[in-house]
Amino acid sequence: MEYDVVIVGGGPAGLSAAIRLKQRAAKDGVEIGVCVLEKGSEIGAHILSGAVMDPRAIDELIPDWxxxxxxxEVEVTEDRFLFLSETGARSIPNWMLPDNFKNHGNYVISLANVTRWLGQQAEALGVEIFPGFAAAEVLYAEDGRVKGVATGDMGIGKDGQPTENFQRGMELHAKYTLFCEGTRGHLGRQLQEVFKLRDGADPQVYGIGIKEVWDIDPAKHQRGLVIHTAGWPLDTQTYGGSFLYHMGDNQVVVGFVVGLGYTNPYLSPFEEFQRYKTHPAIRAFLEGGKRVSYGARAITAGGLQSLPKLVFPGGALVGDEAGFLNASRIKGSHAAIKTGMLAADAAFDAVQAGRQVDELSAYPQAFAASWLHAELHKGRNFKPWMSKGLYVGTLMVGIEQKLFGGKVPWTLRHRHWDHETLEDASRCKPIDYPKPDGKLTFDRLSSVFLSNTNHEENQPTHLTLKDAAVPVNVNLKTYAGPESRYCPAGVYEFVADEVAGERLQINAQNCVHCKTCDIKDPTQNIVWVAPEGGGGPNYSNM
Structure with missing residues (x-):
């Protein structure tokens, strides 16, 4: 199938790019063929975010939204920032908060629902959207440029052989292909290696965000209230924090982010999140309520200095595929929309000019001159400072942001990839996590059930190992099997084996596509690839 532009990923970045392309075509009275591939069962099925949304970018894309x-619909009415100890909470006065923690004019949203609405706008403009089709392979022309993608074959059994349901994948060719897969996109990762897009950039660093939606007692609900916390249950040297946002309909979203540069292999982000909910300042909102949704997703946190080169012959990286999230503001949806627009403008102009081989250099040039670049530059040192510990980080971020407005002459660097930071288990203290009570705290499997995750069981596992011996011989022996703890969905288990003593069991059916294993595995032996289209979580209001 031939198009002018193929877009991989039906999230905010991809859909905004598609909308912008069609808007430009309508304005100029020309035709442009645009399609969007989405691996989820429907648009929005794999979208998970906090989320408080800055409307600046959507104001530009669709002014009459x-x-x-x-x-x-839910405008932020109040900001609270708390430093937590095990039993106490100290509130920071609003006048002391840097601007990045202030949300006046922003909205508490379900990003999944906003994405569904963007999909409707794109279809109304004539964008062809194919949900349930995972882009599995990058296609290259003879001259080395990207010429499109191929979707994965359907109906391949676990043995690698076609079943009676076999359906061959499709090739989609385009003048330009925009990759908008989100954090740690598996095709984007390949492209960064093939075209050496990371040369000169700092290592990318990540966090894992774990989130639940609760129906709570109406008497406890404060529509538009936004609460962020730092401190307990994490130690002062581990980067992380929480959010609790009051939406409409007496619902709150509660979530926890742990930086994946943590050092103790015994740490479990999922269990830390469960502990967090038992804090008196948090449980007061949740007690008597009911948990209705669960999910998890890795987020990029490296900022400006970790961005790769954005373009290559035949295509570009857009949104969180490249890492545009602003960690200092805990916001990325506005950046995804803005970069989608910028990439679309460059692609539209190139198509209309008849260029098909050159790089879309107008896209990074436009980003460098945009308000988004200025915003990311202002907050570029947030994550490096916070990685130095809670107290030093808080002090230095406060000085940079509050006193200098982010206008400082230095830029801190990221020195290590997250998979390089684990220490040997022999040098670390195991963490004793309490058992779940089934009311406020829960186990992984009951949580995954609420994510509506499903995969066709008779298919090759999409969680591949470069060397099947490494999990036991290295990860278990040296790091006490961290994959059994950093996965928020119970995918990885070490089980008894009559021959080997222990072996790694991969429950791929549980995978919520968070990509944490692909990022944090200390040996980089786990490689996440696309399962059959339509598999994975089916988030509704996340």
């Missing part, structure tokens, strides 16, 4: 019914 309110009239068109965009699901941005």
């Amino acid at each position: 309110k009239e068109k019914g965009a699901p941005l």
Whole structure:
């Protein structure tokens, strides 16, 4: 199938790019063929974010979004920032908070629902959207440029042989292909290696965000209240924090982010999140309520200095595929929309000019001149400072942001990839996590059930190992099997084996596509590849 532009990923970045392309075509009275591939069963099925949304980018993309019914309905009414000890909470006065923690004019949203609405806008403009089709392979022309992607074959059994349901994948060719897969996209990762896009960039660093949606007692609900915390249950040297946002309909979203540069292999982000909910300041909102949704997703946190080169012959990296999230503001959806627009403008102009081989250099040039670049530059030192510990990080971020407005002459660097930071288990203290009570705290399997995750069981596992012996011989022996703890979905288990003593069991059916294993595995032996399209979580209001 031939298109002018193929877009891989039906999230905010991909859909915004598609919308912008069609808007430009309508304005100029020309035709442009645009399609979007989405591996989820529907648009929004794999979208998970906090989320408080800055409307600046959507104002630019669709100025009349309110009239068109965009699901941005709950405006932030109050900000609270708490430093937690095990039993206490100290509130920071609003006048002391840097601007990056202030949310006046922003909206508490379900990003999954906003994405569904963007999909409707794109289809109304004539964008062809193919949900349930995972882009599995990058296609290259003879001259080395990207000429499109191929979707994965359907109906391949666990033995690698076609079943009676076999359906061959499709090749989609384009003048330009925009990769908008989100954090740690598996094709984007390949492209960064093939075209050496990371040369000169700092290592990318990540966090894992784990989130639940709760129906709570109406008497405890404060529509538009936004709470962020730092401190307990994490130690002061481990980067992380929480969010609790009050939406409409007496619902709150509660979540926890742990930086994947942590050092203790016994740490479990999922269990830390469960502990966090028992804090008196948090459980007061949740007790008597009911958990209705669960999910998890890795987020990029490296900022400006970790961005790769954005373009290569035949295509570009857009949104969180490249790492545009602003960790200092805990926001990325506005950056995804903005970069989608910038990439679309460059692709549209190139297509209309008849260029098909050159790089879309106008895209990074436009980013460098944009308000988004200025915003990311202002907050570029947030994550490096916070990685130095809670107290030093808080002090230095406060000085940089509050006193200098981010206008400082230095830029801190990221020195290590997250998979390089684990210490040997022999040098670390095991962490004793309490058992779940089934009311406020829960286990992994009951949580995954609420994510509506499903995969066709008779298919090759999409969680591949370069060497099947490494999990036991290296990861278990040296690091006490960290994959059994950093996965928030119970995918990885070490079980007894009559021959080997222990072996790694991969429950791929549970995978919520968070990509944490692909990032944190200390030997980089786990490689996440796309399963059959339509597999994975089916998030509704996340």
